[in-house]
Amino acid sequence: MDIYNIEYNTEREKLIIPEYGRHLQKMINHAVAIEDREERNKVAKSIIAVMGNLQPHLRDVPEFQHKLWDQLFIMSDFKLDVDTPFPVLTKEKLQERPERLNYPQNFPKYRFYGNNIKRMIDVANSWEEGDLKNALTLTIANHMKKCYLNWNKDTVEDSAIFNHLYELSDGKINLKGSSEILMDSSNLMRGNKKKHTTNNSGGKKNYRNNNRGKKRY
Secondary structure (H helix, E strand, C coil): CCHHHCCCHHHCCCCCCHHHHHHHHHHHHHHHHCCCHHHHHHHHHHHHHHHHHCCHHHCCCHHHHHHHHHHHHHHCCCCCCCCCCCCCCCHHHHCCCCCCCCCCCCCHHHHHHCHHHHHHHHHHHHCCCCHHHHHHHHHHHHHHHHHHHHHHCCCCCHHHHHHHHHHHCCCCCCCCCCCCCCCCHHHHHHHHHHHHHHHHHHHHHHHHHHHCCCCCC
């Protein structure tokens, strides 16, 4: 054994996707060097099959196949010229910056209500006037009051909730100055306390049942 010809990983070519290993990288490098296009296509499909065998449960999924072909082009440093069933991934496309996502919260100063409240209000605005819309409006207002109390842990006037509802609905739902009365703060918060107490007592009860009938020494 010639110790002077031993190769160390630190001296070898850096792997682009190390998870596939060095042997697969060598197969791809060999495919890039093939001059005959038909033979190159055949070798590329064989490489894709080997890559798919590493995760056989996803091998035949179309989305996963697309991912494998993209990884093949990446590992070839975009030098592999073969026919592919998917759009060819280029270096420019890979380095392209994604589009900026808009912040989903329309009213940042009322974050404690959550985005679902705005969706519920939009649904209420789309309904025709009547008892059903009035019932939904009161349900939304009570839920807003509960969300406010969860955030503030203090009392809140119904008039403040009505003002927020008017603003969030773009003035289409107006309960300001109405005779409607929302649920009492203590009743709204009682559900959370009762649920917490029930869970704790349930755990103690199970503990006692598990020890019933056991001898003590």
